[in-house]
Amino acid sequence: MKILVTGGAGFIGGNFCHYMVDKYPSYQIVVVDALTYAGNLHTLTPIKDKQNFKFYKGDITDRSFILDLFEKEKFDIVINFAAESHVDRSIENPELFLKTNILGTQVLMDASLKFKVKRFHQVSTDEVYGDLPLDKPELLFSETNPLQTSSPYSASKASADLLVHAYIRTFGLPATISRCSNNYGPYQFPEKLIPLMIKKALNNENLPVYGNGLNVRDWLHVYDHCTAIDLIVHKGKIGDVYNIGGNNERTNIDVVKTILKEVGKPESLIEYVTDRKGHDLRYAIDPTKIEKELGWKPVYNFDEGIKQTIKWNIDNQEWIHNVISGEYLRFMKENYKKY
Numbered sequence: 001m002k003i004l005v006t007g008g009a010g011f012i013g014g015n016f017c018h019y020m021v022d023k024y025p026s027y028q029i030v031v032v033d034a035l036t037y038a039g040n041l042h043t044l045t046p047i048k049d050k051q052n053f054k055f056y057k058g059d060i061t062d063r064s065f066i067l068d069l070f071e072k073e074k075f076d077i078v079i080n081f082a083a084e085s086h087v088d089r090s091i092e093n094p095e096l097f098l099k100t101n102i103l104g105t106q107v108l109m110d111a112s113l114k115f116k117v118k119r120f121h122q123v124s125t126d127e128v129y130g131d132l133p134l135d136k137p138e139l140l141f142s143e144t145n146p147l148q149t150s151s152p153y154s155a156s157k158a159s160a161d162l163l164v165h166a167y168i169r170t171f172g173l174p175a176t177i178s179r180c181s182n183n184y185g186p187y188q189f190p191e192k193l194i195p196l197m198i199k200k201a202l203n204n205e206n207l208p209v210y211g212n213g214l215n216v217r218d219w220l221h222v223y224d225h226c227t228a229i230d231l232i233v234h235k236g237k238i239g240d241v242y243n244i245g246g247n248n249e250r251t252n253i254d255v256v257k258t259i260l261k262e263v264g265k266p267e268s269l270i271e272y273v274t275d276r277k278g279h280d281l282r283y284a285i286d287p288t289k290i291e292k293e294l295g296w297k298p299v300y301n302f303d304e305g306i307k308q309t310i311k312w313n314i315d316n317q318e319w320i321h322n323v324i325s326g327e328y329l330r331f332m333k334e335n336y337k338k339y
């Protein structure tokens with residue numbers, strides 16, 4: 001079995017590669033990643049010399065590169081993690097999000113059809129459903145909720161989902177889609193809430209919290225996202241959407257206070273800043289379908305997972321320093337000349 005993992009040098013794709021290379025020694029795991037600011041080869045260092053792992057630097061929007069690669073490698077399964085993924089950046093520069101997240105997905109689906117890939121899986125997000133009110137905790141996103149996006153990021157992901165449905169119906173692409181809640185865990189780029197707050201707390205800097213901090217996110221450990229995708233690509237029903245979430249709703253301010261407490265820093269470091277434009281109030285996933293149909297169950301609870309993630313960030317200061325400094329560029333040149 002040969003699996004293409006796009007965006008495998010990013011946070012979730014990287015964790016997924018670690019998981020798959022270990023779990024399936026007889027599979028070939030092949031990564032394509034454009035190595036944007038969010039892609040980081042240091043994340044793949046622990047598996048880069050494994051027999052069943054290969055890396056290509058390349059852009060999913062580059063049609064001729066992708067078609068040549070598919071012809072050469074003959075993938076059985078394609079899993080598309082590659083994306084521009086940061087909401088704030090999508091507000092600054094929507095165009096890049098449309099290009100990578102929509103057109104890149106189309107290129108991959110065209111190649112999958114041409115080379116008769118057995119399964120195409122689109123890694124989507126719960127943000128395609130928009131948001132839920134804060135005062136109705138009983139409401140959850142199910143797979144049949146309408147797509148109602150708030151940011152250029154979520155609109156680009158929803159557009160890609162619609163395109164996947166169209167390719168299933170019109171061209172018979174054997175595809176599935178998963179929509180996951182907010183992830184946390186090792187190797188997350190320190191611009192996202194949890195690693196950013198850990199970094200700032202460790203450096204005694206102010207921790208900027210949007211608005212009143214009461215926006216709610218449903219946190220899932222990245223490991224549990226990986227086990228869900230593994231199940232979907234092996235057992236999920238073609239044409240179906242699967243929500244993935246761990247029933248771990250927390251307000252942003254609670255998450256920030258947990259981090260401060262864990263690293264022994266005062267709450268006076270919290271600084272409330274002007275709210276994000278179009279900021280979604282609450283996300284909450286109903287994962288009943290994947291639990292019942294595929295037997296998926298998350299193994300992490302948030303209290304334990306956040307402690308481990310804080311420890312990982314403390315123990316891996318070098319990784320963090322490298323991904324945000326010019327050192328990373330030097331490393332790439334020296335260690336990955338062949339790419």
Ligand SMILES: NC(=O)c1ccc[n+]([C@@H]2O[C@H](COP(=O)([O-])OP(=O)(O)OC[C@H]3O[C@@H](n4cnc5c(N)ncnc54)[C@H](O)[C@@H]3O)[C@@H](O)[C@H]2O)c1
Binds near residue numbers: 007008080085183
């Ligand atoms: N992080 C979350 O909480 C979360 C939750 C649900 C779904 N998702 C989805 O999961 C996927 C992965 O998210 P992440 O947090 O790991 O993102 P990330 O930003 O950490 O990683 C994205 C990766 O894609 C690569 N990439 C970007 N543009 C590319 C292109 N044109 N060609 C090839 N590679 C390209 C980057 O270099 C990077 O390695 C995304 O599709 C995202 O929408 C993320």
